[in-house]
Amino acid sequence: MRARIAMVVVTLVVASPAAVDAGAEGRVVVEVHGLRSVRGQVRAGLFEHTGTWLREGHERARCRVDVTARIARCSFGTLPPGRYALSLMHDEDGDGELDRDFFGVPTEGFAFSNDAPVGLGGPPSFERACFAHREEDEIVRVAARYGL
Numbered sequence: 001m002r003a004r005i006a007m008v009v010v011t012l013v014v015a016s017p018a019a020v021d022a023g024a025e026g027r028v029v030v031e032v033h034g035l036r037s038v039r040g041q042v043r044a045g046l047f048e049h050t051g052t053w054l055r056e057g058h059e060r061a062r063c064r065v066d067v068t069a070r071i072a073r074c075s076f077g078t079l080p081p082g083r084y085a086l087s088l089m090h091d092e093d094g095d096g097e098l099d100r101d102f103f104g105v106p107t108e109g110f111a112f113s114n115d116a117p118v119g120l121g122g123p124p125s126f127e128r129a130c131f132a133h134r135e136e137d138e139i140v141r142v143a144a145r146y147g148l
Helices: 002-010
Strands: 027-033 041-047 061-066 072-078 082-091 109-112 131-133 138-143
Touching: 027 041, 027 082, 041 072, 061 072, 082 138, 109 138
Parallel strands: 027 138
Antiparallel strands: 027 072, 041 061, 041 082, 082 109, 082 131
């Protein structure tokens, strides 16, 4: 179970921001609180469908930002109104992977929109993590978690 959660979070490793619709209205920014260090990067993926939730390469948008304070902001750019869910990791050592302990428990931070809890069966569902994005700019606040 824990290894499955760690593997899902590892799929969030993103190399660069994805293109977004140029004519869309409303910026989406994730604000991550509770970062335990000012090292590495926050890497996040934004998903728009249950069928693509947490599937690497199926993000609607991605963002990556260097961590320079205990709160980090990462912008997905402008997006059309709709339902989205986000997943992120705090890649403290900058190796592009979520580090885990011997049992598969993440040792680097991770989070989901709505601060959706991780259950014994794995990551939260799209429905638990999704939020409604309207036409205006929006800040999605989440708390980084370390371990389970």
